[in-house]
Amino acid sequence: xxxVVEYNPAARARPPRLVRESSHTxxxxxxxxxTFLDSINLxxxxxxxxxxxxxxxxxxxxxxxxxxDLTVADYYERAGQRWLRFQEKRGREHEVPVHSKAKEAIDxxxxxxxxxxxxxxxxxxxxxxxxxxIELKHLDRRTILKLVExxxxxxGIVKRVCCHxxxxxxITEYMNSGGTIEIAQQIAGHKSSxxxxxxxxxxxxx
Numbered sequence: 010x011x012x013v014v015e016y017n018p019a020a021r022a023r024p025p026r027l028v029r030e031s032s033h034t035x036x037x038x039x040x041x042x043x044t045f046l047d048s049i050n051l052x053x054x055x056x057x058x059x060x061x062x063x064x065x066x067x068x069x070x071x072x073x074x075x076x077x078d079l080t081v082a083d084y085y086e087r088a089g090q091r092w093l094r095f096q097e098k099r100g101r102e103h104e105v106p107v108h109s110k111a112k113e114a115i116d117x118x119x120x121x122x123x124x125x126x127x128x129x130x131x132x133x134x135x136x137x138x139x140x141x142x143i144e145l146k147h148l149d150r151r152t153i154l155k156l157v158e159x160x161x162x163x164x165g166i167v168k169r170v171c172c173h174x175x176x177x178x179x180i181t182e183y184m185n186s187g188g189t190i191e192i193a194q195q196i197a198g199h200k201s202s203x204x205x206x207x208x209x210x211x212x213x214x215x
Contacts, residue, residue, distance in 0.1 A: 035168050036178045036210055048164035054121050055136055059156055061118040062133050066175035068108035070197045071095050073172040077148050082128035084115060103198040177208045184211040
């Protein structure tokens with residue numbers, strides 16, 4: 010740091026690689042996720058939007074960074090099935106068939122918001138300071154996290170869940186229902202099944 014020697018003799022040293030066998034992300038256990046979703050009263054457009062956001066996170070297992078980039082055009086129909094097109098890391102596109110419960114929530118939101126006719130609009134836009142006027146700009150990750158924490162607290166969930174909790178919960182519930190790691194890997198968009206296994210908490214003793 011002070012230029013005493015010409016080069017750092019420890020520069021070539023590398024610490025041991027950290028290999029995780031399971032994720033430390035808190036998951037929704039038992040009936041917690043249904044309690045979380047059912048606690049959202051659909052009394053306003055914003056409530057409808059929030060529930061649609063959480064349903065996409067839970068049933069499509071997407072990263073929050075991919076969710077906030079969605080546009081209305083990314084929710085499309087192919088062969089009678091609704092799909093979502095996510096923009097993933099390093100510009101990679103990942104298409105996922107939409108679960109029926111997520112489809113129901115998104116369709117309700119598009120009707121309530123009137124955004125269905127605007128394909129270029131963010132699928133889940135921000136609201137103005139009055140919390141009633143839609144601003145055609147994308148939400149950010151911090152805002153989504155605050156929504157999760159606020160809704161979790163309101164539903165009586167004490168643990169500190171986060172956006173990634175939906176991804177881990179969805180994979181775990183799928184594996185608990187007899188799913189295969191190969192299909193889970195495909196839906197999650199992981200390059201390696203070992204990454205998917207990190208999120209699978211079905212073997213945990215709760």
